[in-house]
Structure formats: structure tokens, C-alpha cells
Amino acid sequence: MFEAADGYGRTSLVVNYPVTHPASQLDNGAVIPGYLAREDAPFYPEHLRVEYENEYGEYRIYPEYGTNDDAVAEYVDVARCRRDMARFLDERYDWDLLAVQFQVTDSVFHDLDDRDEIRRVLEKVDEFVGDIIDLGGGDPTVLLASDHGMGDYDWTFYANSWLANHGYCETTTGDTQYFRQAKDELKGKDEESKDERSLLETAVETAASAATTAGLSPQRIHRGLSTVGLAAIVERLLPEDALVAAQNQVVDYSNSAAFQLYFNSLGIHLNVEGRDPAGTIPEADYEEVRAELVEKLERVRDPDGELVFDAVRPREEVYEGEHLEDAPDIALFPRDYRYDVSGSILDTFRRYPHKNHKPEGILLSNRPLDAGKQAEIHDVAPTVAAALGIPVDTNTDGEVLLDIEEQIERENWDGISHEYVDGRSNEASSSVEDRLADLGYMG
Known part of the structure; x- marks a missing residue:
């Protein structure tokens, strides 16, 4: 969106948006990278980091705290960086889009359990948002959006374990990569803390390997502990990374018929001959195998006897467009979104009350929005474009939600976006893709 605005001569200031590293070299404006960038990622223009830190102190992308630290203060300080950066840039640019x-409004729900602590962080963010809105002066158009909601979850469903138990997925011994480990690398954790953690992980992994050799898989051990009520105690005492090390089984992709490819996705991929590098399902059997798998997944129940999924659908019923072939073959819709779907190889279910993403977020504005339409995330870009007075992308699935009296123009943004993408080095783009893959967002 901000690159399109730049292409139409508008000045954009972009602070902390995910996947904005390497920063686009805008003709007008500035980009301060966010999530997935390393802490020392360069800004654009590059001189802005030194100037900002001379005036406000260290700019940080990620919070960092230990067990004895004040987590609330840490999150608030990181959020304050966003407000301070907005003020800093506002003094230097006559901007059209800020x-x-x-990010902390998401991460506090994953990392903190105390509702009062979460509320204290959110109240400070609300204050900072008000400060940023004030920078617009006069009567600016304001859109406040979240890309998802947040709410209660009860269970983790281990899709690959279930697929293995039903003969669709083969497993092997290997190294696991976990989300929190990848995030630690982005934060630039010091080597000493990494060494301390790796000692415990190595010890647990060694024990797990010995148990596997003796015929006791991590799944069987966990199931046995659950039977006698000890699994939850062990999980509390051992750090999460150490538990992951104990899960020393991973998917043997080349010998599997179906698997969850990304550790936190809601999709099942089939391994089809002639389509996939090591396909195992004959192409002629694809529809039959997929229909059989859809039917079985629709009937999966948790240990309380409740259905896990509201719907299980073939991909063409969910997705469309020229990249349909890149989508998972089967899309999963957990019941009331109270189930995580994990790719780790553990037991089939783990009772795990926690907070996680919900499909419905929020969209607020100081301008009237179309009350007759259920707003979607892809409506945000065309709505911002219309507010800026630039053409709306002809390829967008979204609609303009504001009541705009002027005729809305439409143009293809592809030519504009390619100018910025082509300007990035292949090495930098590859680095971003590697981090996305490590975090489970792409293969």
C-alpha cells in the first residue's frame, strides 16, 4: 500500500510493519522495519536510526525480559518506541500517510497470563495511539485495524501425529525447529544464554533419543504421563524449548502421503506423484484420497468427545486465483477457533488453555463506514487508497468502505510494486524468505 502511495507521489511514513525488511527505498517518506527484521536492521533513509537514537535513545523492535524483570514495563517501552518514532518522523516530513x-498488542496475549498486566499494556498503547492521531492535526482520516482477533483456546491438535496414527504420515528422527527459537534469533539473543539453553535441550534430547531406541517414543511417554496426571507438571517445570527438543521426531516428507507442512497452519498437503518432488499418491487417486481424508477429519473428536472442526474443505472451495496450486489441498476450520493445529509430533491432543488468534478482528474509523458490508482485511488497502485520492488497485478483492463522493479511479498496481521489489537484492529477499520459513509462514 505505502509503495503504491509513493508511486502516486504521496509521502508515506511506515513504522514497524511486518516484512518491511529490507526497507523499500521510497522517493518520498521513510520506512522503519518491524517484525521479522533483526534488531539492527537499517532504516530507510539509513541516517534516521542514528538521528532518532541521539534524540530518543535505542529503538527496539522486540521486547526482551527475564523471569525477574517487569514484563509490563518492557512491553510498554517497546510500544513507546513506535509513538516516539512517529513524533520524530512527523517533525521531518510533510506526510500524507502515517x-x-x-506488534505488542498481539504478543502480550501469547506471553503474559495475568489479565491485569495485559490490560496495563493495552491501556498504554491506547494512549500512544491517541498521541499519534494528534500528529494529524485538524481532522485527519483515521483507520484503526487489527489483522485478527484474540481469544480463548482449549486444546492443541497435533495434525501430523493424527495423520501418522491413521497411516498417512511417516516420521523419522531429526532436528526440530520451533517458533520461539526462531524468534530468539531475530532478537539477537546473546551466545551465553543460547549456550545455557542448549545444554538443557541437549540433555533432554539425549534422553529422548535413548527412550526412542528402547521403543518409547515421545508420544508414548507423554501419553503415559497424561494417564497418571503428570504431563502438565512436567510441561510446567521444563522450559518450552526443552520440551520441543524431546520431540525428536519429524515428518518424513518423501515417504508420507499427507502432512501439515507449516508448524502452525490450518492446511493439509497431499504428496502427489507428478506434482510434488517425492510424490507418493498416484495422480489418478488424488480426489479419492483427499475426499477420504476430508471425511475422516470432519469426524475427529477431542478427548471430551467434542468435534474439533466446524468445517474441512477442499482448497478450491476456499481459495481462488492464479496461485491456487500453492494452497494446501485441504483447509481446516477449528470449531469456534478453540483448537491450535500444530505440526509437532507429540500426542494427538494436549489440553492447553491459552490465548490465540481468532478470525474476526476490529476496524474503527472517525469516518462513516459502509454499514451494509461485513468488512474484510483486504478492504483496508482500497479504503486507504481512496482516502489518499489515488487509484484503487484493479486486482484487489477488497472494496472501499468510506463514503467517497468522487468517482473512484482504478489502475493496476503491479507495475508500481515491481519497481520497489526489483530494487531489493536477491540476497536480502532470500534472507526474508528464510526467516518466514523458519517461523512457519512459508516453505
Whole structure:
């Protein structure tokens, strides 16, 4: 969006948006990278980091705290960086679009359990948002959006374990990569803390390997502990990374018929001959195998006897467009979104009350929005474009939600976006893709 705005001569200030590293070299404006960038990622223009830190102190992308630290203060300080950066840039640019993202409004729900602590962070973010809105002066158009909601989850469903138990997925011994480990690398954790953690992980992994050799898989051990009520105790005492090390089984992709490819996705991929590098399902059997798998997944129940999924659908019923072939073959819709779907190889279910993403987020504006339409995330870009007075992308699935009296123009943004993408080095783009893959967002 901000690159399109730049292409139409508007000045954009972009603060902390995910996947904005390497920063686009805008003709007008500035980009301060966010999530997935390393802490020392360069800004654009590059001189802005030194100037900002001389005035406000260290700019940080990620919070960092230990067991004895004040987590609330840490999150608030990181959020304050966004507000301070907006003020800093506002003094230097006559901007048309100021876009600021607060990642902490997501991460506090994943990392903190105390509702009062979470509320204290959110109240400070609300204050900072008000400060940023004030920078617009006069009567600016304001859109406040979240890309998802947040709410209660009860269970983790281990899709690959279930597929293995039903003969669709083969497993092997290998190294696991876990989300929190990848995030630690982005934060630039010091080598000493990494060494301390790796000692415990190595010890647990060694024990797990010995148990596997003796015929006791991590799944069987966990199931046995659950039977006698000890699994939850062990999980509390051992750090999460150490538990992951104990899960020393991974998917043997080349010998599997179906698997969850990304550790936190809601999709099942089939391994089809002639389509996939090591396909195992004959192409002629694809529809039959997929229909059989859809039917079985629709009937999966948790240990309380409740259905796990509201719907299980073939991909063409969910997705469309020229990249349909890149989508998972089967899309999963957990019941009331109270189930995580994990690719780790553990037991089939783990009772795990926690907070996680919900499909419905929020969209607020100081301008009237179309009350007759259920707003979607892809409506945000065309709505911002219309507010800026630039053409709306002809390829968008979204609609303009504001009541705009002027005729809305439409143009293809592809030519504009390619100018910025082509300007990035292949090495930098590859680095971003590697981090996305490590975090489970792409293969």
C-alpha cells in the first residue's frame, strides 16, 4: 500500500510493519522495519536510526525480559518506541500517510497470563495511539485495524501425529525447529544464554533419543504421563524449548502421503506423484484420497468427545486465483477457533488453555463506514487508497468502505510494486524468505 502511495507521489511514513525488511527505498517518506527484521536492521533513509537514537535513545523492535524483570514495563517501552518514532518522523516530513503498527498488542496475549498486566499494556498503547492521531492535526482520516482477533483456546491438535496414527504420515528422527527459537534469533539473543539453553535441550534430547531406541517414543511417554496426571507438571517445570527438543521426531516428507507442512497452519498437503518432488499418491487417486481424508477429519473428536472442526474443505472451495496450486489441498476450520493445529509430533491432543488468534478482528474509523458490508482485511488497502485520492488497485478483492463522493479511479498496481521489489537484492529477499520459513509462514 505505502509503495503504491509513493508511486502516486504521496509521502508515506511506515513504522514497524511486518516484512518491511529490507526497507523499500521510497522517493518520498521513510520506512522503519518491524517484525521479522533483526534488531539492527537499517532504516530507510539509513541516517534516521542514528538521528532518532541521539534524540530518543535505542529503538527496539522486540521486547526482551527475564523471569525477574517487569514484563509490563518492557512491553510498554517497546510500544513507546513506535509513538516516539512517529513524533520524530512527523517533525521531518510533510506526510500524507502515517502507518504505525503495534506488534505488542498481539504478543502480550501469547506471553503474559495475568489479565491485569495485559490490560496495563493495552491501556498504554491506547494512549500512544491517541498521541499519534494528534500528529494529524485538524481532522485527519483515521483507520484503526487489527489483522485478527484474540481469544480463548482449549486444546492443541497435533495434525501430523493424527495423520501418522491413521497411516498417512511417516516420521523419522531429526532436528526440530520451533517458533520461539526462531524468534530468539531475530532478537539477537546473546551466545551465553543460547549456550545455557542448549545444554538443557541437549540433555533432554539425549534422553529422548535413548527412550526412542528402547521403543518409547515421545508420544508414548507423554501419553503415559497424561494417564497418571503428570504431563502438565512436567510441561510446567521444563522450559518450552526443552520440551520441543524431546520431540525428536519429524515428518518424513518423501515417504508420507499427507502432512501439515507449516508448524502452525490450518492446511493439509497431499504428496502427489507428478506434482510434488517425492510424490507418493498416484495422480489418478488424488480426489479419492483427499475426499477420504476430508471425511475422516470432519469426524475427529477431542478427548471430551467434542468435534474439533466446524468445517474441512477442499482448497478450491476456499481459495481462488492464479496461485491456487500453492494452497494446501485441504483447509481446516477449528470449531469456534478453540483448537491450535500444530505440526509437532507429540500426542494427538494436549489440553492447553491459552490465548490465540481468532478470525474476526476490529476496524474503527472517525469516518462513516459502509454499514451494509461485513468488512474484510483486504478492504483496508482500497479504503486507504481512496482516502489518499489515488487509484484503487484493479486486482484487489477488497472494496472501499468510506463514503467517497468522487468517482473512484482504478489502475493496476503491479507495475508500481515491481519497481520497489526489483530494487531489493536477491540476497536480502532470500534472507526474508528464510526467516518466514523458519517461523512457519512459508516453505
